Amino acid sequence: MPSQSLETVVAEIAAEMAARPDRGQVATYIPELGRVDPNQFAIAVALPDGSVVCAGDCATFFSIQSVSKVFTLTLALGLAGDRLWNRVGREPSGSRFNSIVQLEHERGIPRNPFINAGAIAITDLILSGHKPREALAEILRFMQFLADDDSVYIDQAVAASEERTGFNNRALANFMKGFGVIENPVEYVLGVYFHHCAIAMTCRQLAKAGTFLAHLGKNPATGNSVVTAERAKRINAVMLTCGHYDGSGEFAYRVGLPGKSGVGGGILAVVPGKASVAVWSPGLDASGNSHLGRIALERLTARMGWSIF
Numbered sequence: 576m577p578s579q580s581l582e583t584v585v586a587e588i589a590a591e592m593a594a595r596p597d598r599g600q601v602a603t604y605i606p607e608l609g610r611v612d613p614n615q616f617a618i619a620v621a622l623p624d625g626s627v628v629c630a631g632d633c634a635t636f637f638s639i640q641s642v643s644k645v646f647t648l649t650l651a652l653g654l655a656g657d658r659l660w661n662r663v664g665r666e667p668s669g670s671r672f673n674s675i676v677q678l679e680h681e682r683g684i685p686r687n688p689f690i691n692a693g694a695i696a697i698t699d700l701i702l703s704g705h706k707p708r709e710a711l712a713e714i715l716r717f718m719q720f721l722a723d724d725d726s727v728y729i730d731q732a733v734a735a736s737e738e739r740t741g742f743n744n745r746a747l748a749n750f751m752k753g754f755g756v757i758e759n760p761v762e763y764v765l766g767v768y769f770h771h772c773a774i775a776m777t778c779r780q781l782a783k784a785g786t787f788l789a790h791l792g793k794n795p796a797t798g799n800s801v802v803t804a805e806r807a808k809r810i811n812a813v814m815l816t817c818g819h820y821d822g823s824g825e826f827a828y829r830v831g832l833p834g835k836s837g838v839g840g841g842i843l844a845v846v847p848g849k850a851s852v853a854v855w856s857p858g859l860d861a862s863g864n865s866h867l868g869r870i871a872l873e874r875l876t877a878r879m880g881w882s883i884f
């Protein structure tokens with residue numbers, strides 16, 4: 576059993592992270608993200624009784640970027656069920672998050688729903704039969720519902736910044752369209768994708784939004800059932816194996832939890848049966864995952880005895 580309380584551990588970790596000179600590099604390929612101050616850090620732990628233990632810049636909104644892919648996967652599974660796996664695989668890619676190389680050899684089917692190609696294919700599924708505006712509104716409403724907070728929003732400046740510079744994602748989407756993996760017009764799919772990546776949340780909201788994943792698909796505090804226990808188990812499995820791209824092995828080794836990162840510097844991690852944790856620090860490591868976010872989670876699981884292994 577841990578000798579310190581969760582409150583003490585969380586406060587200590589925030590103080591340790593604030594003091595570190597090594598902060599990683601903020602993403603600059605989306606110019607708007609390059610303007611974020613790297614000297615920020617937040618950690619929030621959402622507990623089954625609905626309380627959230629926070630430290631650092633927990634009320635600051637940040638761009639959740641690829642963390643949104645956990646929630647679009649959840650929505651798409653609700654819409655398409657296991658048919659989804661005909662369009663997207665569920666194996667780690669071992670490649671960077673924006674890599675195109677495997678698509679050529681694998682009939683345009685992305686390795687998993689979290690690399691950019693896979694998430695774009697998932698967005699296409701969510702879009703089917705809807706206007707882009709409706710699909711996006713549904714994703715945003717889902718995030719507000721899960722966070723139990725209507726202040727979750729889409730940062731239009733970040734979305735516009737990525738629309739202007741998203742050449743690589745356009746290449747991925749067009750390549751998949753050539754294989755028939757994308758059904759809707761590429762620009763519609765990308766419009767929704769860029770905007771759901773630009774969802775802005777606080778660490779407190781993100782931790783709350785992940786609660787259903789830690790408790791068999793249900794939020795124990797609100798009684799809301801989001802997915803079946805079976806589905807929550809499967810989403811967690813894909814987070815564990817693919818949530819940090821080619822850094823997923825290192826994350827499992829050091830932190831030992833299912834997790835999903837984003838280039839905005841956020842990470843959502845799931846402690847089954849115990850907590851949903853969000854950390855945020857904008858500086859990234861070489862794999863594009865939050866440098867201090869990962870270190871903070873490593874300390875949290877070590878001090879609380881919270882690794883799943």
Ligand code: DON
Pocket residue numbers: 639640641642672673691737744769772836837838839863864
């Ligand atoms: O498509 C992109 O490149 C970004 N909107 C999201 C990438 C991302 O967050 C990768 N995460 N570490």
